[in-house]
Amino acid sequence: MQPITRSTTIRDVARLAGVSVATVSRVLNGNHGVRGPARQAVERAIKTLNFEPNQTARRLSLGKTFTLAAIAPFFYRASSVERLRGLESVFSTSAYDLVVYNVETIETRDRYFSELLRPDRVDGVVVISLSPDDAHAEAFERSGLPVVLVDAVHPRLPSVHEDSALGGYLATRHLIELGHRRIAFICDELNAPLSIIGSNANINRLAGYRRALSEAGLPLDPALFREGPHSKRLARGLARELLTSPNPPTAIFAVSDTHAMGVLDAARDLNLRVPGDLSVVGYDDVEVAEYIGLTTINQSLEKSGRRGAELLLGLLDTPVDAPTGESVQPGSESIEVTLVVRGTTGAPLQRG
Amino acid sequence: MQPITRSTTIRDVARLAGVSVATVSRVLNGNHGVRGPARQAVERAIKTLNFEPNQTARRLSLGKTFTLAAIAPFFYRASSVERLRGLESVFSTSAYDLVVYNVETIETRDRYFSELLRPDRVDGVVVISLSPDDAHAEAFERSGLPVVLVDAVHPRLPSVHEDSALGGYLATRHLIELGHRRIAFICDELNAPLSIIGSNANINRLAGYRRALSEAGLPLDPALFREGPHSKRLARGLARELLTSPNPPTAIFAVSDTHAMGVLDAARDLNLRVPGDLSVVGYDDVEVAEYIGLTTINQSLEKSGRRGAELLLGLLDTPVDAPTGESVQPGSESIEVTLVVRGTTGAPLQRG
DNA sequence: CTGAAAGCGCTTACAG
DNA sequence: CTGAAAGCGCTTACAG
Numbered sequence: 001m002q003p004i005t006r007s008t009t010i011r012d013v014a015r016l017a018g019v020s021v022a023t024v025s026r027v028l029n030g031n032h033g034v035r036g037p038a039r040q041a042v043e044r045a046i047k048t049l050n051f052e053p054n055q056t057a058r059r060l061s062l063g064k065t066f067t068l069a070a071i072a073p074f075f076y077r078a079s080s081v082e083r084l085r086g087l088e089s090v091f092s093t094s095a096y097d098l099v100v101y102n103v104e105t106i107e108t109r110d111r112y113f114s115e116l117l118r119p120d121r122v123d124g125v126v127v128i129s130l131s132p133d134d135a136h137a138e139a140f141e142r143s144g145l146p147v148v149l150v151d152a153v154h155p156r157l158p159s160v161h162e163d164s165a166l167g168g169y170l171a172t173r174h175l176i177e178l179g180h181r182r183i184a185f186i187c188d189e190l191n192a193p194l195s196i197i198g199s200n201a202n203i204n205r206l207a208g209y210r211r212a213l214s215e216a217g218l219p220l221d222p223a224l225f226r227e228g229p230h231s232k233r234l235a236r237g238l239a240r241e242l243l244t245s246p247n248p249p250t251a252i253f254a255v256s257d258t259h260a261m262g263v264l265d266a267a268r269d270l271n272l273r274v275p276g277d278l279s280v281v282g283y284d285d286v287e288v289a290e291y292i293g294l295t296t297i298n299q300s301l302e303k304s305g306r307r308g309a310e311l312l313l314g315l316l317d318t319p320v321d322a323p324t325g326e327s328v329q330p331g332s333e334s335i336e337v338t339l340v341v342r343g344t345t346g347a348p349l350q351r352g
Numbered sequence: 353m354q355p356i357t358r359s360t361t362i363r364d365v366a367r368l369a370g371v372s373v374a375t376v377s378r379v380l381n382g383n384h385g386v387r388g389p390a391r392q393a394v395e396r397a398i399k400t401l402n403f404e405p406n407q408t409a410r411r412l413s414l415g416k417t418f419t420l421a422a423i424a425p426f427f428y429r430a431s432s433v434e435r436l437r438g439l440e441s442v443f444s445t446s447a448y449d450l451v452v453y454n455v456e457t458i459e460t461r462d463r464y465f466s467e468l469l470r471p472d473r474v475d476g477v478v479v480i481s482l483s484p485d486d487a488h489a490e491a492f493e494r495s496g497l498p499v500v501l502v503d504a505v506h507p508r509l510p511s512v513h514e515d516s517a518l519g520g521y522l523a524t525r526h527l528i529e530l531g532h533r534r535i536a537f538i539c540d541e542l543n544a545p546l547s548i549i550g551s552n553a554n555i556n557r558l559a560g561y562r563r564a565l566s567e568a569g570l571p572l573d574p575a576l577f578r579e580g581p582h583s584k585r586l587a588r589g590l591a592r593e594l595l596t597s598p599n600p601p602t603a604i605f606a607v608s609d610t611h612a613m614g615v616l617d618a619a620r621d622l623n624l625r626v627p628g629d630l631s632v633v634g635y636d637d638v639e640v641a642e643y644i645g646l647t648t649i650n651q652s653l654e655k656s657g658r659r660g661a662e663l664l665l666g667l668l669d670t671p672v673d674a675p676t677g678e679s680v681q682p683g684s685e686s687i688e689v690t691l692v693v694r695g696t697t698g699a700p701l702q703r704g
Numbered sequence: 705c706t707g708a709a710a711g712c713g714c715t716t717a718c719a720g
Numbered sequence: 721c722t723g724a725a726a727g728c729g730c731t732t733a734c735a736g
Binding site for chain 3: 019020021022023026033034035038057059060061062063120
Binding site: 374390409412 | 721722723724725727728729730
């Protein structure tokens with residue numbers, strides 16, 4: 001039986017260099033007060049032993065975890081993954097590890113929220129596309145754990161979010177300008193328990209939709225409104241309802257590209273040509289959107305992740321009890337939204 | 353200035369329960385040797401203090417990290433993300449945290465490989481769609497760090513992989529059965545430095561392609577072979593070359609859905625109808641594939657992630673120096689591949 | 705500038 | 721069954 005090879009520790013280095021572990025620790029941590037000779041001896045010893053300090057031990061004595069969490073509905077929101085990419089690109093250049101927590105239900109969301117609040121779990125978290133309620137937000141605040149929201153907002157928490165009302169407005173106005181008069185709106189469930197998971201983007205996009213309508217003097221027809229889970233399959237059903245109703249819309253604005261793909265499925269089912277018989281606008285500009293030629297609202301997914309990560313890193317550098325006494329609360333940031341016109345929108349063939 | 357609230361420790365619990373910290377630790381760790389009264393006192397104290405042991409301290413004294421790594425080219429391989437989903441679903445039910453390392457270049461791959469080898473970084477790693485060379489494999493073995501490969505193989509390492517030769521064969525035979533005679537093959541770069549990142553799946557799929565061809569008595573035409581990076585845009589260029597050549601193929605088998613989407617783009621550019629003028633088969637059955645109706649080879653992406661995770665968990669439970677003296681090397685596992693026929697393949701309109 | 709020592713919060717032989 | 725103590729591998733006041 002081979003003895004398990006014990007990894008080399010700071011003591012080994014100290015012994016070889018003929019100094020105390022304190023000195024080794026100092027050069028390790030870039031402490032400038034270590035004299036030339038000692039420093040060189042240590043550096044040489046580190047090199048010959050190929051020494052790397054034990055992270056866990058550092059964590060314990062420093063009281064930091066050197067890990068950051070990303071918590072998001074990664075697998076049922078295509079957009080989360082693209083935002084994660086942004087996060088990763090900035091964290092990978094930092095000293096922090098990134099651990100991911102995938103949320104599928106309210107229960108997992110709540111479990112992760114409270115787990116992460118424990119003081120020794122992570123040094124910071126970015127929450128993606130999940131809106132903390134007031135209790136959560138307060139708990140985050142009290143814990144002192146740096147948190148930034150991406151694609152969600154809360155008055156007490158820093159965030160990176162798009163101007164969803166503007167997005168909703170741009171999408172709807174585009175359709176109006178093309179000549180559409182009956183424009184349906186499909187979004188996530190506004191009041192179902194699961195909606196807690198979503199951000200409040202839906203409501204804002206709806207607001208934008210209404211504003212565009214009212215600016216154009218168009219009525220708001222409740223028959224043209226549908227809500228349902230973030231699922232292509234279910235959106236397809238909703239669209240089918242809309243399109244087979246007595247007075248169907250000539251255009252549908254969907255609150256996500258996923259919903260929009262369901263709408264396109266429904267159109268195909270019913271042999272409707274897009275955009276001839278039906279125009280559709282999505283939201284997010286997920287990677288696939290370009291491929292399938294979907295007109296949509298772009299909100300710089302990857303960039304929002306990047307900015308969220310940068311904000312968090314900023315928070316980590318500014319201790320709450322800063323010397324000035326004022327903890328610099330980093331403002332929330334807004335991400336630009338733009339309309340991307342592709343092939344799924346056009347003038348209606350038969351005027352309503 | 354508020355004092356930072358120190359979190360409650362095992363000492364607080366011990367004090368409140370009127371026992372030693374050793375006893376608290378024992379009940380925490382499910383040690384059965386703790387008597388009724390003591391145990392109850394401790395449990396009550398834990399509850400009233402809402403105590404949760406400090407992970408970092410546990411790690412240090414146990415010499416485990418309780419974290420597992422997933423290392424993969426997440427962002428340039430759509431399939432990685434789906435495999436990650438499988439991983440996540442099993443790890444989230446375990447005691448381990450999952451940290452992700454995204455690889456974009458050979459340099460980052462090598463850096464992560466050697467970082468993770470450090471004894472105190474993680475307890476295990478699953479490597480997705482990256483083929484370790486012999487030096488890496490040996491280093492992994494020597495380190496004693498449990499590693500499992502997903503979508504890659506190495507004789508010295510356990511893995512979960514599909515039978516790529518079979519996949520290549522099935523795809524090609526399908527096209528032959530439809531009546532195609534000139535079938536092109538597009539794959540990742542076989543010899544470029546970056547190909548080290550890819551798995552050897554390409555070569556096997558090529559072998560399957562050749563076998564199907566030779567079985568049918570069809571010649572292997574080098575003019576119908578193209579290789580290029582895992583990129584839709586670049587695959588589009590390769591397909592264009594093929595399709596504008598003097599004697600173009602009537603079908604293209606692409607080694608990934610990403611490549612296949614590039615082929616579809618090229619067909620669109622050239623006003624070729626699919627499948628009338630050109631049939632195309634992809635590989636992977638990524639989520640989008642269903643949406644765009646791509647005929648492809650399914651290889652249970654999520655399941656392969658799940659199995660990889662399960663294998664790793666198994667390795668963690670069987671210590672290398674097992675009492676029996678024989679370390680049970682878990683075999684590698686093969687994932688089923690199936691042909692999924694959708695809308696991009698059909699009989700060629702004009703017989704070659 | 706540098707060392708001896710205490711401490712971070714756990715776990716676990718070792719005694720009793 | 722339970723406690724006192726040592727130990728995991730670092731960091732950092734505190735002396736000198």
